[in-house]
Amino acid sequence: MTPPAVTSAGRGSAAKRKPTGSADGHPRTLRQQPAPHSPRRVSGPVGGRRVARAAAAIAGAGTIAIPTRPARAPRPARPGRPTRRAGSRPASGTLPLRAAAFVRGLPDHALIDRLVRGRAWIPVLGLLLTGIVAMQVSMLKLNASIGRSIERGTALQSQNQQLRASVATLADDQRIERIAAGAGMIMPAPAAVGFLSGQPAGGIGQSVANIKTPDAATFLASLPAATATDPLTGLSASAGTGTSSALTPSTTSASVTPAVGPTPTGTSAGTGTGTAPAATATGGAAPAATGAATSTPSSTAAAPGSGSSAGATTAPSASAPSAGAGVSGAVGGAAAGAGAGGGGVGIQSQSNGG
Amino acid sequence: MALIDRRIGLLFLAFIALLGVAVTRATYLGAVRAGSLQKAAVTQQVSIVTIPAQRGSITDRNGVELAISESAADVAADPYLIKNPQAMAEQLSPLVSKPVTTVLSALTRPHTGFVYVAHLIPGDKATAISKLHLDGITLIPQVTRVYPRSWAASQVLGTVGWNDQGLSGLEYTFNSVLRGIDGVRRIVNDAIGQPISIDDRRPTQSGKTVALTIDAPLQDEVEQVLAGVGAMYQPRGATAIVMNPNTGEILALANWPRVNANDITSAPPYARQDRAIGSTYEPGSTFKAFTVAGALQDKVVTPWTQFFLPSVLQVADRQIHDAEARGDETASVAQILKQSSNIGADEIGMKLGAQRFDYWVHRFGFGQKTGIDLPGEERGIVLHYQQYSGSSMGNLPMGQGESVTPIQMATAYAAIANGGILRPARIVKSIGGRPVPTPAGQRIISPTVAANLRDMLRGVLAPGGTASEAAIPGYDLAGKTGTANKIDPVTHQYSSVNYVASFMGFVPAGHPQLLVAVMVDQPQGAIYGGTVAAPAFQKIVGWAVPYLGISPR
Numbered sequence: 011m012t013p014p015a016v017t018s019a020g021r022g023s024a025a026k027r028k029p030t031g032s033a034d035g036h037p038r039t040l041r042q043q044p045a046p047h048s049p050r051r052v053s054g055p056v057g058g059r060r061v062a063r064a065a066a067a068i069a070g071a072g073t074i075a076i077p078t079r080p081a082r083a084p085r086p087a088r089p090g091r092p093t094r095r096a097g098s099r100p101a102s103g104t105l106p107l108r109a110a111a112f113v114r115g116l117p118d119h120a121l122i123d124r125l126v127r128g129r130a131w132i133p134v135l136g137l138l139l140t141g142i143v144a145m146q147v148s149m150l151k152l153n154a155s156i157g158r159s160i161e162r163g164t165a166l167q168s169q170n171q172q173l174r175a176s177v178a179t180l181a182d183d184q185r186i187e188r189i190a191a192g193a194g195m196i197m198p199a200p201a202a203v204g205f206l207s208g209q210p211a212g213g214i215g216q217s218v219a220n221i222k223t224p225d226a227a228t229f230l231a232s233l234p235a236a237t238a239t240d241p242l243t244g245l246s247a248s249a250g251t252g253t254s255s256a257l258t259p260s261t262t263s264a265s266v267t268p269a270v271g272p273t274p275t276g277t278s279a280g281t282g283t284g285t286a287p288a289a290t291a292t293g294g295a296a297p298a299a300t301g302a303a304t305s306t307p308s309s310t311a312a313a314p315g316s317g318s319s320a321g322a323t324t325a326p327s328a329s330a331p332s333a334g335a336g337v338s339g340a341v342g343g344a345a346a347g348a349g350a351g352g353g354g355v356g357i358q359s360q361s362n363g364g
Numbered sequence: 365m366a367l368i369d370r371r372i373g374l375l376f377l378a379f380i381a382l383l384g385v386a387v388t389r390a391t392y393l394g395a396v397r398a399g400s401l402q403k404a405a406v407t408q409q410v411s412i413v414t415i416p417a418q419r420g421s422i423t424d425r426n427g428v429e430l431a432i433s434e435s436a437a438d439v440a441a442d443p444y445l446i447k448n449p450q451a452m453a454e455q456l457s458p459l460v461s462k463p464v465t466t467v468l469s470a471l472t473r474p475h476t477g478f479v480y481v482a483h484l485i486p487g488d489k490a491t492a493i494s495k496l497h498l499d500g501i502t503l504i505p506q507v508t509r510v511y512p513r514s515w516a517a518s519q520v521l522g523t524v525g526w527n528d529q530g531l532s533g534l535e536y537t538f539n540s541v542l543r544g545i546d547g548v549r550r551i552v553n554d555a556i557g558q559p560i561s562i563d564d565r566r567p568t569q570s571g572k573t574v575a576l577t578i579d580a581p582l583q584d585e586v587e588q589v590l591a592g593v594g595a596m597y598q599p600r601g602a603t604a605i606v607m608n609p610n611t612g613e614i615l616a617l618a619n620w621p622r623v624n625a626n627d628i629t630s631a632p633p634y635a636r637q638d639r640a641i642g643s644t645y646e647p648g649s650t651f652k653a654f655t656v657a658g659a660l661q662d663k664v665v666t667p668w669t670q671f672f673l674p675s676v677l678q679v680a681d682r683q684i685h686d687a688e689a690r691g692d693e694t695a696s697v698a699q700i701l702k703q704s705s706n707i708g709a710d711e712i713g714m715k716l717g718a719q720r721f722d723y724w725v726h727r728f729g730f731g732q733k734t735g736i737d738l739p740g741e742e743r744g745i746v747l748h749y750q751q752y753s754g755s756s757m758g759n760l761p762m763g764q765g766e767s768v769t770p771i772q773m774a775t776a777y778a779a780i781a782n783g784g785i786l787r788p789a790r791i792v793k794s795i796g797g798r799p800v801p802t803p804a805g806q807r808i809i810s811p812t813v814a815a816n817l818r819d820m821l822r823g824v825l826a827p828g829g830t831a832s833e834a835a836i837p838g839y840d841l842a843g844k845t846g847t848a849n850k851i852d853p854v855t856h857q858y859s860s861v862n863y864v865a866s867f868m869g870f871v872p873a874g875h876p877q878l879l880v881a882v883m884v885d886q887p888q889g890a891i892y893g894g895t896v897a898a899p900a901f902q903k904i905v906g907w908a909v910p911y912l913g914i915s916p917r
Binding site: 150153154156157158160161164165167168169171172174175176177178179181182183184187197199200201203204205 | 418428429430432433434435486487488491510512513515516551552554558559560561562580581584585587588836837838839902903905906907909910915916917
């Protein structure tokens with residue numbers, strides 16, 4: 011039997027942490043001088059000759075006698091272990107070999123050994139465990155958040171599509187025309203739209219000269235009170251229902267009636283590119299389109315529709331000054347109504363081969 | 365002390381026993397029943413969902429949405445899981461727009477674990493249902509097709525059927541492009557059904573947007589004009605095509621009666637058909653331009669060549685008359701076109717010869733498809749000259765005896781308008797943002813002949829022409845009227861009651877930028893192209909020229 015001894019070498023570091031028993035059997039905490047550093051792992055059993063020597067030395071000094079394990083027979087060194095001191099830099103060899111040697115010796119490095127033996131590992135491990143749990147929780151939260159975001163994205167995409175459809179529906183020209191017709195506006199007939207020639211000298215100057223400040227009284231007076239119906243476009247414009255309370259019709263200035271029969275009679279004459287007022291006309295034998303456009307000095311236009319028209323009220327009108335782009339007429343209900351009448355829905359039936 | 369130790373020992377043993385029970389139970393659940401429990405867990409927590417691909421939009425040339433897909437959902441129920449079907453039916457009924465009794469019968473259907481409650485309910489209502497958290501109710505994501513401008517170009521756009529498959533129109537032609545690829549998503553839910561993991565096994569690929577050459581406002585206007593024609597003449601149908609003759613781009617293609625694209629099934633089959641490409645008719649006098657074009661190109665005639673026109677022309681067993689009774693007279697080629705003389709056209713055709721006439725008919729693309737990107741295009745019926753009878757040259761040159769489609773006529777007139785190049789009409793501007801190239805086309809007549817023809821066709825809208833009422837002051841217009849008898853399906857003879865009135869025209873006549881073709885099938889009250897179709901042309905041109913910024917002359 012090996013006498014009780016204290017060892018500080020090798021794995022005997024447990025002596026520093028564990029209470030050990032004294033010779034009389036009472037547990038006692040041993041606090042002693044720091045042991046000399048040695049490689050964390052050495053070949054051979056814990057204890058052995060060195061332990062025995064140390065125990066004997068301590069016993070000889072009359073200090074402490076601590077029971078210890080019996081010494082075992084030394085084992086042969088494990089093959090393949092590096093024999094030189096861990097962490098020491100290899101003297102020679104290529105860089106990969108040296109790196110491999112360094113990595114192999116890392117577990118036996120003194121710094122690692124100190125870290126592993128330290129008590130700081132307990133809170134560190136606790137912290138790491140807590141971190142892992144927290145990370146898992148946060149991952150779950152993140153996944154849930156991603157799921158919600160995807161659902162939200164899908165919902166927003168769906169909403170976006172609905173809004174796009176709404177925009178397309180609201181921008182429907184026929185819908186806008188219906189609303190405009192309800193406000194007393196109708197589309198101008200082809201003949202009511204005039205184009206000015208772009209003569210550099212006279213045309214533009216004349217056109218610019220024709221632009222005058224709108225007269226509110228004239229406009230209000232020109233608003234139609236009658237209902238204008240364009241048989242070709244199928245629009246029924248209830249005139250005189252302006253969007254503003256100020257737009258109250260006071261006079262009947264246009265009346266457009268579709269020609270229902272194939273043989274309408276009469277002729278229609280309208281002139282000009284004006285936006286303003288027109289006159290009421292009366293139909294011939296068959297209900298016919300009526301109306302006349304106003305004139306501007308620059309151009310004249312003959313409405314091709316049939317039906318007798320009478321009278322034309324002239325008024326200054328805005329007209330575009332450039333060639334090919336001058337579009338006039340038809341914003342105000344009265345003028346537009348007249349233009350549409352002249353536009354020719356009452357067309358004479360004629361015999362032709364074509 | 366010993367008592368305490370014993371109690372502690374007993375307590376320890378009790379805990380050990382409990383632990384043993386727990387371990388045994390855990391072993392049983394984890395080993396013996398592991399398979400079934402795992403399946404149950406997967407069923408409850410993991411779901412594989414097919415995410416339908418967003419079908420691509422169809423837009424007009426300026427990006428206005430004509431067809432768009434919206435999220436929707438099918439509502440399905442597992443009657444086994446529904447505890448209070450009456451209350452659930454009352455909750456679901458307003459959201460699925462079905463009577464309570466209908467919903468209740470679905471929720472209580474026996475011997476099944478899956479039953480559809482409703483199909484393709486809108487996304488907002490689907491969201492409302494999901495917020496109810498009803499046990500046994502499942503929402504299956506779907507996509508529904510919506511046409512924001514319900515009536516606009518509905519026959520052109522076509523329809524989409526079950527499972528997002530295009531059935532007709534452009535939806536059918538470009539189904540593979542519009543359709544996209546459905547995605548597959550794996551969702552893991554927690555105990556309360558909240559997703560904690562979403563994994564896209566296969567990403568969803570949305571369909572591509574198909575941009576058309578159609579201009580939505582112009583399309584609306586053309587449809588309104590046709591609606592006016594329909595209201596005035598109560599025809600069986602009407603078709604109008606507006607195109608750029610220089611590129612072959614179709615700017616508007618409308619059919620009347622109109623069809624609500626969002627409720628296509630309620631329309632009769634005739635209305636659903638895109639008659640611009642899918643119906644044939646005898647063109648009548650509008651065809652005379654091609655007779656003259658061939659004769660001019662072959663240098664058989666010039667615009668000033670005079671023809672003696674008897675009051676009646678005998679061709680084999682047939683007597684050919686003009687529309688207006690007249691005596692014998694002499695007229696130039698230009699006058700023949702202007703007055704649309706049947707006898708004059710026959711004289712020109714016979715001078716050209718049957719074989720060359722047949723050549724020019726085919727040269728202008730009749731009897732073959734134009735190649736437009738629309739399904740169901742008809743070839744028309746054009747005889748080969750070897751099949752001509754003795755009287756064929758009495759009616760073919762004036763537009764009788766052959767059947768054409770409106771798109772063929774528009775394409776052929778575009779060749780006259782653009783200086784002699786026959787170019788296939790096209791309706792798709794770009795796919796997925798990538799422009800579709802303009803077809804090269806092929807020259808069929810010389811620019812001079814085309815210019816001569818345009819000049820002669822001016823006369824049709826001039827005073828004394830057959831469409832003089834359709835002229836617009838200040839506009840340089842050219843065109844040709846057409847009035848053709850239809851075949852009576854009973855007698856198989858030309859009907860004296862039913863006609864097709866048509867008009868082909870372009871503006872400005874000198875260098876056309878816009879071509880309009882109008883065909884009215886069986887108008888009532890008036891029958892002539894100059895009376896029925898030409899005013900529609902006038903309306904369309906009068907609106908389109910300022911809108912498109914085209915110089916009218």
